[in-house]
Amino acid sequence: MADPIHAAPARPDRDALVAEIRRLERAYDTGMPTRSAPLGCAVLADHLPEDGLALGRVHELVGEARSEVRDAAVFGFACALLSRFGTGAILWCARRANVLGGAPSARGLASLGLDPARVIFVDAEEEADRLWAMEEGLSVPGLAAVVAELDPARRSEATASRRLQLAAEKSGVTGLILRPRLTTSRGVGDRVPVAVETRWRITAAPSPYGPHDVRPVWDVVLERARRGRPGAWRLAWDAGSAVLEEALPCEALARAVPQTVEMRQTGNQNNEEVAA
């Protein structure tokens, strides 16, 4: 019996729904069309909207827990991203006197494919000063990007990160927040609602390549991505061609290439490991 009142409502088509969700999601947008920097990596592009990292937004790169020694991996991944953000000046709000983890080295930046002449460093001991400097930088459209090394996320930081995000949207400058992971007695505590476009977790990974291959290899976890999908990869960064690519898994490499003992490779150690 055809009851026109109780008939199923016309199903909105999928595209219209997606468009509506996008509209709701971006209700706060200042109207600037979202541009994105392609990362030159097909596996990542699938997980990110517009196939790249959104420009004019704040992204968060989280390292490992409480270890400045291990932050070098985050640092390297940040440089890899920055080298794909155009050629303008970059403001880098660094922790002052980061004695344990060392200071950023210009030749190291160059080795990662980032021209050191582009980087203006600001050293500030207080996190409040670094946040302030980052917000100042994010309001200058002449910059390519602003990087800030921050402390582990705290509850009180939701507002600060929101301010940063709004500043970035207004000026179109991309922000990168580098921070170690927070661990508390209740476990990993970086589930603080921080208003960032994407959050990545970076850890150094063993390189599957030969000992003289200089490409850094990281385990990259995309923990959250607005309008994207989370994912996890093992990526290698080729500074020469500015390409992020999936590193061959160690096992695959071991099968594909017979174990060669290089003169400088510590062969005995590896053998022990295999025996164990």
Next chain:
Amino acid sequence: MTTQREYPAFRAERGRRVIALWLPHFAVERHHTQERCDADAVQAVATRERGRRVIAGLAPGVAGLTPGMALADARALTPDLTLADWDPAADRAALRDLAAWCVRYTPLIAFDPASACLRDGIGGDAALWLDVTGASHLFGGDWEMVADLVNRIASFGYTARACMADTPGIAWAVTRTAATGRGDVVVPSGAGIAAIARLPIMALRVPAAVAEALARSGLRRIGDVADLPRAPLAARFGPDLARRLDQAAGSLHEPIEPLSPPAPHRVRLGLPEPIGLREDIEHGVRRLLERLCARLERERAGLRRLRVDFFRAEGDVRSLTIGTGRPARDPVALFRLLAEHLDRLDPGFGIDVMVMEAERVEGRGIAQKDLAGPTAGAMGEGVQDMVDRLSNRLGEERVHRLEPVESHLPERAERPSAPATASRWPTAPAPSVPRPARLLRRPEPVEATALLPDHPPAWFRWRGVDYRIARAAGPERIAPEWWEDLPADRRRGGRTRDYFRLEARDGQRFWLYREGLAERGEAPQWFVHGLFA
């Protein structure tokens, strides 16, 4: 004595106006104001001269005593004389503050070397020169300016006498000797030496011996000698008399050496009423900035350092200074930099004068094009303003770039440089010799085990953590820079280093080196120097 530069007579400017300010009871009154005691608490200050105590300075209205009188004699005349010790250093400091305060009238201010505290002599007075040429209209006229000066100084607790005249000589003579009860006197422009003709010779600042010699000849007043031919006067009474006469008459220039050379880029805002509200102060600063920047605009120049002096009603001065990385003349950007500091400004009972001065001015022509193409990271206008804001708040040394240094040693191969100078780094990185992303301030010694003396370590312990090495590359030998003259404690860094890139089993990458050559019988020392990404 002021440094006497003999200028030709034609250098004496027309229209010059000078104020001589004399504080006859400065030493005692300075004691009263700074110790915050009653005006008659101390009647005199005493000092020691040639083994006896003498009166160095007196309070106003102490009759019968004179400075220089022995204390014993003074006590005999006035048994209940209250005394304090004379402190010439404090007097000098107070006089300097007063001179700084007088900048509200003119930037050309000098100490009168006749002041007691400056010559460390008896008298207890102090004096200043103010060259106010062309400034009196700002205060409504000559009389108003002198009256304002005397009244304001009186409100600080000092007895002041001031005289404005065409030459320092006339002004000085009138302040010291005028019989009028008034502290403020103006000798009209063009009056010449006739204005002081009736004053005694001593008022010409000639040595006492000369004055006595003249008195013996019956020449007691300035008018007696003013018209005499100079040559016989100089021959008989020495050159001082003739010079002082010419200086007073204006035919010989008497320079006033200002305490601080006047900055040509200086604007001043006098306020009818003291202001204390933040908005009012901001408004004043904006107006000054507009005037200063308009002037810089005309001169096609920009300022690198800007100082603003706020003269508070209490009688002291608060200053703010900002610097810019590049010559700037945009009032809006400069105001933003100043606004940062205005929070810390305490207006006290109010600010009545603001003086803004560009302390460093540089030409700002057309930016030169780079022959080799645009430099990477070259700064746009907005970036420069941001750098200025950052360095003004956090400190100039906190904002920097890195510039390359010709050195093989990694720790010396780069140094911080000013953010405005984008240095040129080799653009193509050499991927065959990678450098660590982060470099330790100084290499840290580690405990390491290598299988053979010239092999990379298979294991090392750093800061209490063990690392097993899965992957190693090297060595890269970095030789010492023997041509560098290192201090003795740095010589050790001058040994050969063999660098290895190491990867621990979990993927962490390090830059380690072995110091010295691997030789038999010597345990090699290993250092960690950097962290790879």
